[in-house]
Amino acid sequence: MQFNLNINTPSDSESIIYDSLIIGAGPAGVSAAVYLKRKGHTIAIISDEEGGQVATTSSVENYPGFASISGFDLTQSFMQQLNKLAVTHINSRVNGITKNDLFEVTLDSGQVLQSHTVLYAAGATRRKLGAPGEAQFAGRGVAYCSICDGPFFADRDVIVVGGGNSAVESVIDLAKIARHVTLVHRSTLKADQVAIDQMMKLENVTIRLSTVIDEIRGDQLVKDVILRDTSNDTTEEMPIDGIFIDIGSLPRSELAGQLVELNGRKEIVVDALGKTDLKGFYAAGDVTDEKYKQIVVAAGRGASAALAISDELNQRK
Ligand SMILES: Cc1cc2nc3c(=O)[nH]c(=O)nc-3n(C[C@H](O)[C@H](O)[C@H](O)COP(=O)(O)OP(=O)(O)OC[C@H]3O[C@@H](n4cnc5c(N)ncnc54)[C@H](O)[C@@H]3O)c2cc1C
Structure with a gap:
């Protein structure tokens, strides 16, 4: 889905070492970006689909502040908030993540971005039945x-x-x-x-x-x-x-599987602050072993992880 956004992309990304790179612009990633940017850290958020699963939701009635809002409008509000904060937003798929002294995140174009920390918020996709009519009537029954x-x-x-x-x-x-x-x-x-x-x-x-x-x-x-x-x-x-x-969901953890512990459902194992077993690599939202896969939960977990990242970055300085 395309949103009419003022996407702030870095002009010479390779010369920047980010404090944190956020992968995923669903509620977990967006919430983390808001917190980290407002803490004054140098960040970028990278996604191949703004809003994540929210953008595909017909109507949301359980997110505080909105008695009822379409997934499209909620996504637009998320993106407007990022724009207002001048968050660097890179519209690309991430193809790889490695860790040496720094994290290196490879974009679809081949460009490599470097950062001290990563927040992985790549979400999940619901398992589909594959029956004729399923896609046609999604959101209409x-x-x-x-x-x-x-x-x-x-x-x-x-x-x-x-x-x-x-x-x-x-x-x-x-x-x-x-x-x-x-x-x-x-x-x-x-x-x-x-x-x-x-x-x-x-x-x-x-x-x-x-x-x-x-x-x-x-x-x-x-x-x-x-x-x-x-x-x-x-x-x-x-x-x-x-x-x-209701036949399960598939976490989009494929890029993290080589770096951090996954559980049997291929979800990233995190503690209450979104920390994984690799220092500097955090995860939040539906891609993790968090039991409740909901917008407000993902946003909350994204915020916790962002604050933990901020603490880690401040301690390093
Ligand atoms: C049909 C449907 C209806 C729902 N309705 C509700 C509801 O009414 N209320 C509610 O609370 N919850 C609802 N949910 C659940 C809710 O949408 C999710 O819990 C929530 O979106 C999870 O947020 P997230 O940020 O963890 O991940 P997601 O929303 O899945 O976002 C993941 C992000 O990561 C990006 N990404 C993933 N891999 C890559 C990659 N390799 N490179 C670049 N970017 C990548 C995606 O583009 C996306 O931006 C619904 C879900 C579905 C499917």
Whole structure:
């Protein structure tokens, strides 16, 4: 998505040694940039998509200060704040990060930027189902976050796709809002038994195992899905208002994996201040092992990491 921004790019980047380079311009990276710039540090923020996942969100109703704001408008506010603070903003993909005495961050163009510290806030992408109609109806009935979008489906019939803890928790949350929730999963449930037991007690929940979604259909909004029972290969049409796809997310940690510890989900392991096991390399937001993947959480973690970076930079001086 393109924003009409005054992007401040460095004219001769190679001669600058930055105090900190921030990779990612989602809420974690933007928040960190605001804090570090206001502390007087020499920084740049680098991203291949301004706003990150926020920019793809139709409506945000759980970020303080905004009863309801579109993801596009919230991203624009983030970017305007960076512009107002004259933050150097580099619109590029990062292709590599190495550490010698300094960190070296390689841009798509081949240009190498140097810094004393790095804040890695590259976020995540939601795992997609790959069903026909999924992309067409994203934000128009197809959703990826029950905490965020559940309230839009009050008294409606919805499906949750997935079989892990996150999907089962989504069912439990949505059952309080929606008229009826159907959990659809291709095999057996992998969630914790205690969560499954809680879900089983809910009267407005149906569980369909060994079932996949062959197609999502509608016109302006989703109207129905084609379900296939894989145990006998029969299909049926099911009218539905919303589909929550909850089959996990993929952290964009690929550039950090050689440098710092990742957990089994390939998330960067951080402490409460965003520190990793490599000195000077911090991470925040959805790319980390932070449990709650939300805008306000990412922004808060970005701020904490920025303040910790500022302390580290001040101690070095
Ligand atoms: C459809 C949807 C709806 C959502 N709705 C809500 C909601 O209503 N409320 C809520 O609180 N949360 C919501 N979320 C979750 C929320 O968007 C995320 O938790 C939040 O955006 C995470 O912020 P982040 O800064 O960690 O990462 P991201 O937002 O993912 O941003 C990552 C940034 O890193 C950049 N990047 C990654 N790799 C590279 C690279 N190699 N080179 C350069 N740049 C790179 C990206 O371009 C991007 O700028 C939603 C998520 C989705 C997918």
